[in-house]
Amino acid sequence: MANPLETLLDQLRAQFLDGLEERLQRLEHLTLGLEQPQKHQERFQALYREVHSLKGLGGTHGLPLLSAACHALENRLEHLADDGADRGTIDQILAYLDLLRDIGRHAREGRDDTPLRTRLETLEDNAPHALLVEPSPTLALLMEKLARNHGLRVTRLSDGLEALGRLLHQPFHLLLCARHLGNLDAPALLAALRLQEGPNQRIPTVLISADGELEADAPQPDRLIIRRSDFLLQLDQAIQALLPAP
């Protein structure tokens, strides 16, 4: 015979699953509101708290996949900056919410959730991936935050030669690179990259320089940003322009 507490907990779990759709609709509403800069912080914090609560409830109700999907979404949200999120980021958040909806449906119907696990892994892998090569830790941190605000996954390196090694083997969607790097400067890195038939031969590239234009015969990046006081704004616009379509 079932333990009376377990019976009560099962009832609460069923109630939770019944009310999940209402929660997800609230989350969708908050997500769509992120596109507007007004009250962005309030909406973002409300969204983060709701996802965090859902994660806790999922775990407590014995729904580890729901909890894991919320955790992944929470991580994505943590990288959103203070300004409104762009359309690509919002679409990614909505994709997570669709997944949560399906996880709830499968749990209600007692169905195997293996395909949904795969979907979660795909969703985590699907974010476009940027390689950021910047020797200054402070600037790298600022630039990474900016890139993540566009929904990018970011790998950070500080050395030009190490970056070339990575670029020759691993596909990326965007290269953000300082001009002066240890062991191999950005123009040489770009020249080597464009010559090789590797996965990143034509990768969109943003080069950040304190020195102005590159040599005329050097391979040119898609965007050259001069490191002035507004360079983060310029970088923001360059990422937006060069991002692959969702």
Place this chain on the structure above:
Amino acid sequence: MPPLQRILYVDDEPELGAIAQLALEQIGGYRVTLCQNGTEALAAVATEQPQLALLDVLMPDMDGPQLLAELRATPQGAELPVIFLTGRADDQARRQYQTLGALGTIAKPFDPMQLAQQVQTLWERRGPA
């Protein structure tokens, strides 16, 4: 050390509060007062005189550590043992909450079948009052 009987549970998520209350009352035999925010909790401490408070860390308006600071400024809450519940219960967070004066930290999501035992263990660890 007096046996633990009265617990205050503060969490902005009412469903989670209901589960915790059920688990703590049914398994631990404690009497649980539920609050959804810091303001309610500060009032309940005065009227219910709990022996222990379980505080969620991430709450709107007044989070768990802020609530602890407010409690410490009241006569009834000045020495009230507090346990934090948090989704980020890594070593660094645990040390931070210990420094703030918490008796312990319980990771969220918690297992309802284990919660009462976790609370009792931390309660017994505090030594004689």
